[in-house]
Amino acid sequence: MKQKTILKIIIDIGMTVVLLFLMAYELIGEAAHEWLGIGMLVLFIIHHSLNWKWSRSVFKGKYIPLRIWQTVFVIGILLTIAGSMYSGVILSKHALSFMPIKGGRALAREIHMVSAYCGFVLMSLHLGFHWKMMMGMASRIIKELPSAGRWMLRGIAALAAGYGVYAFIRRKIGHYMFLQNQYVFFDFKEPLIFFLADYVAVMALFVWVSHYFSKGLGHIIQKRKII
Numbered sequence: 001m002k003q004k005t006i007l008k009i010i011i012d013i014g015m016t017v018v019l020l021f022l023m024a025y026e027l028i029g030e031a032a033h034e035w036l037g038i039g040m041l042v043l044f045i046i047h048h049s050l051n052w053k054w055s056r057s058v059f060k061g062k063y064i065p066l067r068i069w070q071t072v073f074v075i076g077i078l079l080t081i082a083g084s085m086y087s088g089v090i091l092s093k094h095a096l097s098f099m100p101i102k103g104g105r106a107l108a109r110e111i112h113m114v115s116a117y118c119g120f121v122l123m124s125l126h127l128g129f130h131w132k133m134m135m136g137m138a139s140r141i142i143k144e145l146p147s148a149g150r151w152m153l154r155g156i157a158a159l160a161a162g163y164g165v166y167a168f169i170r171r172k173i174g175h176y177m178f179l180q181n182q183y184v185f186f187d188f189k190e191p192l193i194f195f196l197a198d199y200v201a202v203m204a205l206f207v208w209v210s211h212y213f214s215k216g217l218g219h220i221i222q223k224r225k226i227i
Contacts, residue, residue: 008050015043016127016203023120023199026186034095037088044081065217073126080119087112110179117176124203128210157208164205167198 018040025033048055058071090101090108168174175181186195 004050008047011043011047011050012127015040015047015123018043019120019123020196020199020203023116024192024195025184027188027190027192027195031094034088034092037084038095041081041085066214069214069217070126070129073122073129076122077119077126080115080122083111083115084119087115110182113176113184114179117173120199120203121173121177121206124206125210127203128207129214131207131211157204160201160204161208162205164201164203164208167201168205171198171202173202 018036021028022033022036022040028036061067063071087108089096089099090104091112092099172181172185176184
């Protein structure tokens with residue numbers, strides 16, 4: 001495996017882990033949240049610099065449904081990252097407290113909430129779009145699994161996605177995405193690991209949905225080409 005590919009995998013894993021901890025805002029503390037947010041921006045910039053060929057080709061070639069699906073995710077993620085960074089600068093009390101910014105905190109808080117939760121869902125969907133490629137890379141390392149092993153992993157993924165539906169509702173993520181709730185509730189008595197486990201399940205749900213939707217879309221396109 002090429003060094004650049006290995007670096008891409010490390011950066012993507014890093015972004016996923018940081019994203020999960022960012023969602024635990026109050027449970028990890030404001031200062032840690034702000035520094036992780038800055039770290040996420042750095043990883044995001046590195047991620048795009050490693051995939052600059054894709055960015056360069058945005059206005060080239062034909063846009064088939066799969067490419068439109070991918071591009072919508074990327075644009076959405078860019079908007080949520082921009083919203084998170086803009087509002088994060090205004091709301092910062094620690095990492096960027098030296099900046100002379102006053103006012104606009106109420107609007108910034110709403111922008112930050114929507115950007116954070118919509119960004120979480122969009123990044124999970126984007127991850128699902130590339131899941132087949134990631135599994136292909138993983139198979140080179142762990143070699144080809146037997147048929148029973150593959151079905152077992154699919155079953156685990158389906159169970160995780162199923163629990164993700166419950167976790168999505170329980171954690172009121174949809175409410176936060178559309179500002180139906182003005183404030184995020186955190187149970188400070190809850191162990192951090194339980195919170196993260198629920199968000200991993202929600203992420204698994206959207207990875208699963210995106211993966212199989214993209215797969216189905218690909219099959220439809222392939223059949224039309226044959227016909």
